[in-house]
Amino acid sequence: MxxxxxxxxxxxxxxxxxxxxxxxxxxxxxxxxxxxxxxxxxxxxxxxxxxxxxSPDEAGHRATSAVDGDAVPVRHFGVVLSVPQWEALADKLKQADTKFIIEPHIRFKGEVGEQATMFFLDRSGNAVEIKAFANMDSLFAK
The missing domain is CATH 3.10.180.10 (2,3-Dihydroxybiphenyl 1,2-Dioxygenase, domain 1)
Incomplete structure (x- = not known):
């Protein structure tokens, strides 16, 4: 909804x-x-x-969980953008030689919840996910 x-x-x-x-x-x-x-x-x-x-001793991610074939950092945060915003940010990050944990790609292709996603670390090792849905109504779809 x-x-x-x-x-x-x-x-x-x-x-x-x-x-x-x-x-x-x-x-x-x-x-x-x-x-x-x-x-x-x-x-x-x-x-x-x-x-x-x-809080230097607390920064960084330490564990992963399998999601659609990717090793997703368990502790992460991010935002859901529009597809054009996601594409522009992916291009900007690539041009800045960002090292991706999970390269920009489409997850759950052809399934409910299909989404564009990418994961990278901030300078303290915290995992950040940026995603986009072609149809925002599928954000919580089962």
Whole structure:
């Protein structure tokens, strides 16, 4: 079911460096920076509030789970974009020589829930997934 307006989510995650987080989320992904302190930095992640907290020992992903033939990082976050936005970001990331954990591709091809997906790590080793659906009504379809 498609909603007219989706409330923004809030996600806090660990990073080893604010400079690296600002370069990755701000410069590479184009997420505007919001408030910050000596311990955290807010970013506008496509209309959602994500907060990088300085905690070097907690950063990074450590386990994977099998999804449609891919080893998906268990701990990850991301956003669902339109197909044109997803394609533009995939091109930008490729041009920036981003090392993908899972290369941009179509998952569940021809099935309910078919989606474009890609996984990569931020500069602190946190896994990020960006996906897109040709039909947003299939986001939660069974």
């Amino acid at each position: 498609t909603q007219a307006a989706i409330p923004p989510f809030h996600l806090a995650f660990p990073v080893h460096s604010f400079a690296a987080a600002r370069e990755f989320y701000g410069d590479l992904l184009g997420c505007p920076e919001g408030r910050s302190s000596a311990d955290w930095v807010d970013f506008n992640f496509y209309g959602h509030q994500i907060v990088a907290h300085l």
